[in-house]
Amino acid sequence: MMRTGAVSAVKTSAKLGRGRWPAVIAALVMLILYAVAWPTLQLTHDVPAPLMPLVAGFAVFPFVLVLSRPALGWAVTALAALVIPLVFDRIGYYTYPWQVVHILVILSLVLAVAVLEEIRVVLVVWIATVLLFFLYMPGDDGWGWTVGLTALIVFGLLVRWLVISRRQLAKEEEVSELERARRAVLEEKARIARDLHDIVAHHMSMVVVQAQSAPYRLTDVSDDVRAEFDSLGATARDALNEVRSLLGVLRSDGYTPENEPQPGIERIGELIAASQRAGVRVTANITGDPVGVSDGVGLAVYRILQESLTNSARHAPGAAVDVRIEFGLGTIEMDVNNGRGTESAPAIVPSDRGGGSGIRGMGERATAVGGRLVAHPRPDGGFEVHAVLPTVVAV
Structure with missing residues (x-):
């Protein structure tokens, strides 16, 4: 059953990735997030002005893959989340390791992975993201984010299995007809x-x-x-x-x-x-x-x-x-x-x-x-x- 759900998820991902309007909407949302991330980056991290568009794009651009290849998009934005706090210092009053826009991109891609990717990929993404947040979030916030990320994964899996079950039911009804x-x-x-x-x-x-x-x-x-x-x-x-x-x-x-x-x-x-x-x-x-x-x-x-x-x-x-x-x-x-x-x-x-x-x-x-x-x-x-x-x- 798990393997069947994974195959169905892969097919769903490919279908969504080939759609015209979903891709256009994903690109539009990505541009809006980028328009927010670039000018606000100077408020959160000490980044030279020439590098600001590159750093903001490194964190936000992977969102465009949310419907077609969410695992790849997550990998890129997670790499950015790993590198940015190590290379660039934060502004004194800002305690989070990443911009809020960057966090929203990570959470969106994690949810997309839970809905569209194979189960073993979902497991890897969940563990890696939990470790990332647990290590970089200040104080005891890592535990709260661990619970929140787990709840997000569970929610994505519920949505995924609901879609799969409805699709299988529709197929069985077609066969019965x-x-x-x-x-x-x-x-x-x-x-x-x-x-x-x-x-x-x-x-x-x-x-x-x-x-x-x-x-x-x-x-x-x-x-x-x-x-x-x-x-x-x-x-x-x-x-x-x-x-x-x-x-x-x-x-x-x-x-x-x-x-x-x-x-x-x-x-x-x-x-x-x-x-x-x-x-x-x-x-x-x-x-x-x-x-x-x-x-x-x-x-x-x-x-x-x-x-x-x-x-x-x-x-x-x-x-x-x-x-x-x-x-x-x-x-x-x-x-x-x-x-x-x-x-x-x-x-x-x-x-x-x-x-x-x-x-x-x-x-x-x-x-x-x-x-x-x-x-x-x-x-x-x-x-x-x-x-x-x-x-x-x-x-």
């Missing part, structure tokens, strides 16, 4: 893939079933017509496999209930009738009152039934399918059972490229509305789908 956007995209892709699977796969499967069962359902079918039906079924299967391969790319584990208008329980009759027209022997027993069923649950019921009928037609062609839906008080119970497929129509072998997402999609839909779903083979070779859903989406 990007993650939320990424998840939203994945969830939208999952929704699109699920709807395409439920709609396209269902109707394409009906086309395949009709094409392959037509020679067995219709009488006096010539060989040419039979070949045409076989070609149609093969083409539809290839198209279905390509669609499932594409959906495998779109799918993800995210799922959000759809808000757009979608089919619901009012279209269950149409779904069963469409399957019957396609040659699936479906019998339906729907009981209870569907009043109060939410749109999300109605969509889940429709899609689960649609996928169940599609799977029955694809994997057990010619088998009877029994659909039972009971709208109870607060719950909806649904069973879809089919027997073993007959041998009069060739079985459609499912493609592995689709990823087998149909049953998993049904389970996800049931879970999304607060229900549960079980799908498993029956002992007689058939298949059963059993779902229990609430009438409204569970919160």
